Amino acid sequence: MSALKNGExxxxxxxxxxxxxxxxxPDVMNAVHPMVSQEMSAIFDAFAEDPELWIGIVTGAGDRAFSAGNDLKYHAELRAKSGARPASPTSGFGGLTNRHDLDKPLIAAVNGVAMGGGFEIALACDIIIASDKARFALPEPRVGLSxxxxxxxxxxRQIPLKKAMGMMLTGRHVPAAEGYELGFVTAVVPHAELMKEARRWADMILxxxxxxxxxxxxxxxxxLDNPIMEVSMKNMRYPAYVAHRNSEDAIEGPKAFAEKRKPKWTGR
Incomplete structure (x- = not known):
């Protein structure tokens, strides 16, 4: 629980x-440097291990940006001083992008600009709720990166290939409404209602x-990437599926339905 506290x-x-x-x-549009990634990595490590926490919401401070992505000023200064590239933790940029074993759901509440690595953090979440002021892009090729x-x-993988290539090969900015039409945004709401909407989705999951x-x-x-349906449907190969089948919740759910009451989930 020690990691679940405010960081710098x-x-x-x-x-x-x-x-x-x-x-x-917010002073740098929530740009991410290695220290942000390290703090977020520790937070999500603690989140993954805490049986009392079931859902995560990720957002950015202020009204301008979810995250403008990689802190390129920090990046350039580090390269000039040491010749080294900024290093992310093994869990990836923002402590999330390489985290492939987190089975708890994550909601990105995108309150403004989500560019580059900021968009990648949002894409690593399961649901994206966007303010109508949000804008998305992967503009890395415009600054010699990818x-x-x-x-x-x-x-x-999340939208049609030609639409994705149209974004990635131009680095163009996509407003929230277009992101919804393309399919990578789950819902768009007025800016003032963003966190209320993210919480509404979290409550539905709960x-x-x-x-x-x-x-x-x-x-x-x-x-997702197994093209053979017969193989991918062998659900007993997935540990979380086995755990769910053998859980107290699997008994409680049908029992509560039969008794016409709300189930009391334990997560066990």
């Missing part, structure tokens, strides 16, 4: 089963068994 560059809030993590560098924190892979939710996420993500 991040804020955390725990409300019941929900953890909200805020990238807190979207190396999963953006090239995730965007091409109505479900957390064991079922984790099983669903794990099976979906691990079977």
């Amino acid at each position: 560059f991040t804020k955390v809030d725990v409300d019941g089963r929900i953890l909200t993590v805020t990238i807190n560098r 979207a190396g924190a999963g953006g090239m892979q995730r965007l091409a 109505e479900c068994s957390p064991m079922s939710i984790r099983a669903t996420k794990q099976v979906v993500m691990r079977s």
